[in-house]
Amino acid sequence: MTRLRGAGPIAFFAVLASLPSFNLAHWTINLLIFTLMFAVMSSAWNLVGGFAGYPSLGHAAFFGIGAYAEALWFSHHPVSSGYEPFLLLPAIGLLAVVIGLPVGAVAMRTRTDVFAIVTITLLFVVQGLAFNLHGITGGSQGLAIPPAPFPAATYDRPFYYVLVGLLALAMAVTFAAMRSKVGLSLAALRGDEDKARGIGIRVTGVKLLAFAVSVGLTAMVGAVWAYYEGFIYPQFAVDPLITIAMVLMTFLGGRATLWGPVLGAFILESAQQYLAYQLGGSQVYLIAYALVFLLIMLLLPRGILPTVQDQIRRRRRRQALDSGSPTLTQPANAAATAGGGQA
Amino acid sequence: MTALLEVTDMTKVFGGVRAVDGCSFTVEPHTVTALIGPNGSGKTTLFNMVTGYLGPDSGRVRFAGQDVTGVDAGTLYRRGLSRTFQQARVIPQLSVLENLVAAGGYSWRQLLTTRRVGRADRDRAGQLLEEFRLSHVADLLASELSYGQRKLLEFAAVLMSDPTLVLLDEPTAGVNPVMIDTMERHIRERHEAGITFLIVEHDMSFVMRLCDPVIVLDQGKRIFSGVPSEVQANALVLDAYLGS
Structure with a gap:
C-alpha cells in the first residue's frame, strides 16, 4: 500500500522529466511550461484556499511581486551563464513570505467572502503601484530582463525543469502538511474556526504559515515567468485572470487534495490552448472554455477528485454492508486522510 | 483552599444591553458548579469571556492562580480550561477519531513533526472513544453522527488535553432522556477522576441531581449562590424565573 502510494508521484515526475527528450514541438513545451506554472500556483493556492478554506483572490499580487523582484534585480545585475535568475528564486520566495506575513495577519482577520474582497483589493493596490x-517599475512601459543565453533548440528546457522542480516542491509541501498535524489543524479551522480555537488549535499560526508558504511559491513562479517572457508589463504581471485561473483549476480538480490542483491545471490550461487553436483568434474559444467548465461544475460540483473519492467510498461501504464485514467504516477514514475531507 | 476559577466584577455591554453587569463568582476545585438563570441572563456571555472568546469591558478572570483576562481561547485550552458549546460543535468534515486527535493541544514542534494521526494519538483517542462508547463510529465523519453522539464527541474531545476545568454549555439540551443519563454518568465519572466542572443548564432536575453549588444569574448579575436545596426556596430566584 505504502509502496503503491509512492509509485504514483514517482511515475508522474519521471514522465515530466523525460518529456523534453522526446523533441517535442516548441509549442508543446511552451504549453507545458504554462501548464506547470499554473500547476504550481494552483497547488500553492490550494494551501490557503483549499486546506485553510480562505479563498484568496490576491495571489496574483504576489506573482507580480516575484516577477518585478526578478526583473528589478537583473536590470541592475548582469546575466552571464543564464542560470543566475533561477538562483535568485529562494530569495524571492523569502521576500514574498516577509511581505505576505503582515498582509496575511491583517487580511486573515476576515473570512470567506470578505477575505476574498480584501485580497482582491490587495491585487489592485499592487497593480496600481506597478x-x-x-x-522603480517603469510604469506601463514595463521592465525588461536580458534574454538567457541558452541555445535556441533547447532554450525552453531550463525553464521547464525549474518549474518541474517547483511543482515537486509545492506538492511535497502539500503532502507534508496533509500528513502532519498542521494539515489536521488546517482542516479543523476550515470546518469551524471558532470551535477550532476553543480546542487549542493554533488557528492564527497555522493559517499564516499556510498563507506565507503559499505566496512564497506563487512569487517564485512569477519570477520564472518574468524571466521566460523577458518583458513584464503591469497588466500582465499583476493580472486578475491569473488569480481566477488558480481558483478555477483548484476547484475543478478538487480543493484540499494533493492532486486536484495539478489535475485542474492540466485540464484547463490545455483545454484553453487547444480551444484557442481550434477556434481561432476570435473570442469564441472563451465561450467554449466556459462551457467546458460549466459542464464539469454541473456534473462534479465539488471538483473531480472529491466526487470520485466519494463515489468509491460509497461503493465500498455498500459492499461492506452487503458482505456484513466489520470493516464497514474503513473507506471513510481513507477518504478523510487522502482528501482531508471536503468542505 | 483557593478557588480554581475566580471571576471578579465582569461587565460586558452590547449596545444598550448590559449582558453581564458587574458579575463575580468563584468555582472551587473538585466541584460540579452549576450556572443557571433565565434566558438572556448572561450565562453564555460570561462563558465566552471566561474562555477567552470575548474580551470583557471590565473585570478580571483568574484561573489556577493566574490572571488570564484577555488570554486567547487556544492558550487557555492548552493550560487546562476547556469548554463545549450549546450547539454541539464538532468539526463536520473530519472523522470522529480526527476530531479527538485535533483537540490534543499541541506545541509547534508536535504540529510540524508528528503524524496527522499517529499511533500514540490513536491509543489515546481510542481510550476516550471506548469510554464514550463511540469506538464503532470512530471512522465515520462527525457530520454523520446523531446529535446526541455529537454532544458526546464534543465532550470527549475537550478531554484530550487533560483539562482541570471543563465548562459545559447546556450538555443536555436537545438530547433524549437516555442520553441525558449517559451524559450525567460521564460527568460523574470524570468528576471522580479529578476534573472540576462549571455547567450552564436549564434542566433543573439534572442540576439538582448533579451540581453543588449552584450559582444563579439574572440580568447579568449574580443573585444567588449556594447549595441546590436552597435555590428553590430563594425568593430572588423565584422572582427571576417567574416574575414578581
Whole structure:
C-alpha cells in the first residue's frame, strides 16, 4: 500500500522529466511550461484556499511581486551563464513570505467572502503601484530582463525543469502538511474556526504559515515567468485572470487534495490552448472554455477528485454492508486522510 | 483552599444591553458548579469571556492562580480550561477519531513533526472513544453522527488535553432522556477522576441531581449562590424565573 502510494508521484515526475527528450514541438513545451506554472500556483493556492478554506483572490499580487523582484534585480545585475535568475528564486520566495506575513495577519482577520474582497483589493493596490511607481517599475512601459543565453533548440528546457522542480516542491509541501498535524489543524479551522480555537488549535499560526508558504511559491513562479517572457508589463504581471485561473483549476480538480490542483491545471490550461487553436483568434474559444467548465461544475460540483473519492467510498461501504464485514467504516477514514475531507 | 476559577466584577455591554453587569463568582476545585438563570441572563456571555472568546469591558478572570483576562481561547485550552458549546460543535468534515486527535493541544514542534494521526494519538483517542462508547463510529465523519453522539464527541474531545476545568454549555439540551443519563454518568465519572466542572443548564432536575453549588444569574448579575436545596426556596430566584 505504502509502496503503491509512492509509485504514483514517482511515475508522474519521471514522465515530466523525460518529456523534453522526446523533441517535442516548441509549442508543446511552451504549453507545458504554462501548464506547470499554473500547476504550481494552483497547488500553492490550494494551501490557503483549499486546506485553510480562505479563498484568496490576491495571489496574483504576489506573482507580480516575484516577477518585478526578478526583473528589478537583473536590470541592475548582469546575466552571464543564464542560470543566475533561477538562483535568485529562494530569495524571492523569502521576500514574498516577509511581505505576505503582515498582509496575511491583517487580511486573515476576515473570512470567506470578505477575505476574498480584501485580497482582491490587495491585487489592485499592487497593480496600481506597478503602474504608477515609474521610477522603480517603469510604469506601463514595463521592465525588461536580458534574454538567457541558452541555445535556441533547447532554450525552453531550463525553464521547464525549474518549474518541474517547483511543482515537486509545492506538492511535497502539500503532502507534508496533509500528513502532519498542521494539515489536521488546517482542516479543523476550515470546518469551524471558532470551535477550532476553543480546542487549542493554533488557528492564527497555522493559517499564516499556510498563507506565507503559499505566496512564497506563487512569487517564485512569477519570477520564472518574468524571466521566460523577458518583458513584464503591469497588466500582465499583476493580472486578475491569473488569480481566477488558480481558483478555477483548484476547484475543478478538487480543493484540499494533493492532486486536484495539478489535475485542474492540466485540464484547463490545455483545454484553453487547444480551444484557442481550434477556434481561432476570435473570442469564441472563451465561450467554449466556459462551457467546458460549466459542464464539469454541473456534473462534479465539488471538483473531480472529491466526487470520485466519494463515489468509491460509497461503493465500498455498500459492499461492506452487503458482505456484513466489520470493516464497514474503513473507506471513510481513507477518504478523510487522502482528501482531508471536503468542505 | 483557593478557588480554581475566580471571576471578579465582569461587565460586558452590547449596545444598550448590559449582558453581564458587574458579575463575580468563584468555582472551587473538585466541584460540579452549576450556572443557571433565565434566558438572556448572561450565562453564555460570561462563558465566552471566561474562555477567552470575548474580551470583557471590565473585570478580571483568574484561573489556577493566574490572571488570564484577555488570554486567547487556544492558550487557555492548552493550560487546562476547556469548554463545549450549546450547539454541539464538532468539526463536520473530519472523522470522529480526527476530531479527538485535533483537540490534543499541541506545541509547534508536535504540529510540524508528528503524524496527522499517529499511533500514540490513536491509543489515546481510542481510550476516550471506548469510554464514550463511540469506538464503532470512530471512522465515520462527525457530520454523520446523531446529535446526541455529537454532544458526546464534543465532550470527549475537550478531554484530550487533560483539562482541570471543563465548562459545559447546556450538555443536555436537545438530547433524549437516555442520553441525558449517559451524559450525567460521564460527568460523574470524570468528576471522580479529578476534573472540576462549571455547567450552564436549564434542566433543573439534572442540576439538582448533579451540581453543588449552584450559582444563579439574572440580568447579568449574580443573585444567588449556594447549595441546590436552597435555590428553590430563594425568593430572588423565584422572582427571576417567574416574575414578581
